[in-house]
Amino acid sequence: MDGLKVEGLKKHFTIGGGFLGGKARKVRAVENVSLSVAPGSSVGLVGESGCGKSTASRTILRLEEPTAGRVTFDGIDVASASPAEMRRLRQRMQFIFQDPYASLNSRRSIRKTLEEPLKVHGIGDPAERRARAEAILSEVGLPRDAMERFPHEFSGGQRQRIGIARALVLQPDLVVADEPVSALDVSVQAQILRLLDDLREKRTLSFLFVSHDLGVIRHFCDTTCVMYLGHVVESGPTQEIMDDPAHPYTVLLRQSSPIPDPANRVDPPRIAGEIPSPANPPSGCPFHTRCPRAIAECRESMPATKEIAPGRQVACHLF
């Protein structure tokens, strides 16, 4: 049992092409992602929009076919699994989505939503499936009378609970959560984070947790990987990364994240420019166009990933 291992994952998309689309362009959404999620641990994948964190999480669960790289779960190769193997794997690896409004089928009752996965995977008889659906519903904090209702009758936070229940009904070992609290208000966000905390402890779940919010990552994850333009630029224990970021991008991200403390207003380096398009990434280190500490080397070659402390890795020429 060695959990999830991802090595050198790549995912490129082609956009345009065809007769009207003009020249086809390659979008390098995920360039180089390596990480591992040990059983029972929680790994955060953090970055800004367009960094490829969401694509990476989808590709790991093979909702997208990877372009290159290796994904294994307890030693089983996910990328080359046969349809039958994949079905078995899907029971063990589940996904929680960002948008509580779009992630539930509005035409299906909560009962159907929760029982359908069991039925498709041939688990239990109708009575057992019903019992399991009811158990999971109360586990995520929803009353039993929610069972026959439809998604539009619930608030955003409640829908997110249903989405979590659907992911957990197959009793997976690993949950990939893509921005599970970003669409929620702060007060409800805390409810869902607390629920995930509880579930993680009770079921010894491991999590790959994708978010743009450093605060949420700090709260939820043991280990953090920082992504920029398809690359993991820094990874290590969450607390060390937040309190002592090494990569210039992590420093910028950390200092730009607002802190609810007016006595502690920070003034990070005033860098110009925004994130380049993954369809046209810069040469060398992807961050050199915005990096306040860039040197000539950064324009020319992609820095290798180095271990700067036990468990801490940085991809930067300055280290």
Add this chain to the structure above:
Amino acid sequence: MTRYIIRRLLAAIPTLLAMLTMVFVLVRLVPGDAAMAMLGDQASEVSLAALRAKLGLDQPIGVQYLAFLRDMLGGNFGVSMSSGRPVLEEVARVLPYTLELTASAILIGAIFGLPLGMVAALRRNAWPDYLSRILSLTGLSFPGFVSGILMLLAFAVYLRWFPVMSTASDNFVDHIRNLALPALNLGLIMTAYITRVTRSSMLNVLGEDYIRTARAKGVPPRRLILRHGLRNALIPVVTVVGLYFGTLIGNSVLVEMVFTRPGLGKLILGALQARDYTLLQGLMVIFASFVILVNILTDLIYAVVDPRVSYS
């Protein structure tokens, strides 16, 4: 922009080829074959064989197909079986009448439809809106020949303002009098259509964030509606009117029949009655090419109105 035009023209090539293939298949699906359909069941084997040889139907299907493509792409649409004149010549003779009719219909539709649609959107859920919605729904419910007949009854038979039958005439006033009823008939259907599309498009635009931005800038109401609203609302209107062109041509066939006007409609009906398959085949190809051409034009107009299209 030039590159966009070239790209759009290239994209039409497979559509054109597929269209030609479909016409080819369709004509060959006729029970029996075209020769039998033309000469009837009673025809002798000898005359059938002669006609088949003339039409090239005795050749293998692949050879027939290539010959068909070569002819059509070269603009050689064959000779009408019934009149003996080249198909292209037949079409060229009546095309101006149909074009005149459809162009006037679009013009009338734009002149009345755009303002009506805008007023309906701006006075949403007030009486001008209800009135324009009921009128446009009614207009859309008329098959072209039904409204034509009713107009013919009212204005030509009872009021006698216009002639019942069109007659060829070089006199300009007569010409307009002949055109007036059929053009008005199609024009009103077009008005109904444009009113409806303009209304819904304008309503969508008025709900956009950039209209709020313009209000926050202090843009006065008139400028807000024309500069920020209408320009953006026109984009879908252009597309939809372009897509409607095929239906408009279909309607014009019926209208030409009701008003006994010369035009493509009359030509088609004649070809149907005479079972003139070369003429029908040529007409199908010409009609479909025309619609494809209008679609291209629509896309190009779209690209002019909407900067997002040609730049990307």
Add this chain to the structure above:
Amino acid sequence: MTALLDIRGLTTEFRVNGHWHAAIQDVNLSLAANETLAVVGESGSGKSVTALSALRLLPQAGARIARGEILFEGRDLAKLSQRQMAKVRGDEIAMIFQEPMTSLNPTMTVGDQIAEVLMIHRGMSHGAALKEARDLLDEVRVPDPGRRITEYPHQFSGGMRQRAMIAIALACRPKVLLADEPTTALDVTVQHQVLTLLDDLKRERGMGVIFITHNLGVVAQIADRVAVMYAGEIVETADCTRLFANPAHPYTEALLRAMPRVDRRADTLEPIPGSVPSITARPAGCHFAPRCGYVRPECGHHPALGPISGAGGSDHQARCILRAKAEEAAWTV
């Protein structure tokens, strides 16, 4: 300090299923020159409605200002005609919005959109206005402004569009800027750039800024004063430093404890149970009572916004019976 903009007792109502419901109720806000007032709240708190009401930008059907005054330099904006109001908008009071992607007209060049404000309010010629637009883009730090004014919004990135929006808003040197979640749709590194820009511009021009946001972190970074809104009402208002150091209203306090922080280990995340009541289902007494940890029987009465006990010389006010000064523990029914 005299107030530049003084909103008094503002109540705005929406029509829901044929009945009028107050979206915001009895809102009082005052803004001085060279001041950033943050209005913070969750969705449904009424913070955006407050700003849209102040500029009279709510849709004419289905929304109305029921009561209250919007005093701008002594004039009551609530009483102006739409035509008079259009003269104020974009000239003396400007506004920027949350969605930079959809808030610009897609079929007009960015230069024309900036120039338009100057042509309307300053009567400038198109050429002069375009030249000014170029300078404004430069001022909001858009690189290569000469080329950029000829481009369309879809050629701009999100952050650049928000800068263009700011250029439009600031073109006529307004005295008040209403910023409705201007950085919410942006990434944090870009958000920081835009916040810094807004702060610099405010200082240079001495503008009053009302900054609407749901993010307490952003509030702490930029605000001079803060008003916290919940379910259509202001529940607490104080100096920024004071509010974060001593939150008085149970809602503010709970919100701060529910927020995961990047700067400290937060094993103590405390959720607020339940969710914000909808506009049609607000409780009769204190709106926060059903979710409040300190709730008492008195909370069935609707509390007034008043000075808190221990406010000292500050104007720290809260809408809570438990935190009010003993002698002023009044409530309205």
Add this chain to the structure above:
Amino acid sequence: MTVVSEPIPARKPNVVLQTLNRNRLSWVGVGLLALILLSAIFAPLLAPHDPLQQNILHRLEGPSPEFWLGTDSYGRDVLSRLLYGTRVSLLVGFLSVLIAMTVGSAIGIFAGYVGGMVDQVIMGLVDVMLSFPTLLLGLMVAAMLGASLENLIIAIAITETAPFVRIARAPTISAKRKEYVEAGRALGFSPLRIMGVHILPNILSDIVVVASLWMASAIRTEASLSFIGLGVQPPTPTWGGMIREGFENILSSWWLVVFPSLAILLTVLALNILGDALRDAIDPKLKGES
């Protein structure tokens, strides 16, 4: 301890009924349609005369107490023919749209879900189909197949299949990107299950609403083809055929064209009103959240 969520709010009322109620015009459409449907079903009971019975003594008579809507050139009762004509119009309209909808939606959902080359080829063909004006395509097909009820239905169904491919494909593509479909894939559901159980019910309302508008169009096309002489052949009464026959006597006997014209107009109008109201009901922009 798990944090328990707040109580669930009450159910929301049915959106479609609500909109129908709000839009009073739509009840006019529903009423008209019911009336038309009833006259089609009970035509034998309602018709005062045999629609095929010729009567030399009563040729081309105007409306009278005995022949409410007059008689045609064979002395047949116009009202009776009109009532029986309803059957052909509704049958052709309904069946052709049903065929077009079933075939078109299946192709559209498949093309939209599978995507890629398959999608491009299918949509290319659809574009070609759409480049033939509907009426002309129907005209050609009907002319080639020969005029009969079945062939008329097939001809109209063929012309309306391509639009349904488009109508079904667009929401399929947006549904495919929705997270609930991705969730289905993450849970290991088969593509067939996702298309049939998760996508179809969600886009069905889009399709059905448009179907009522296309049924209006089918009835229009049927009338037009009958008017041209390519519809169901005489002596079977059809509205378009009645107008065709009456058109010869338009100068003297207005009732022969006016009443069938009104019948077509009212039927098409009723379907359009209903389709419009339903479309408003499901349009998320007009409905607000959820």
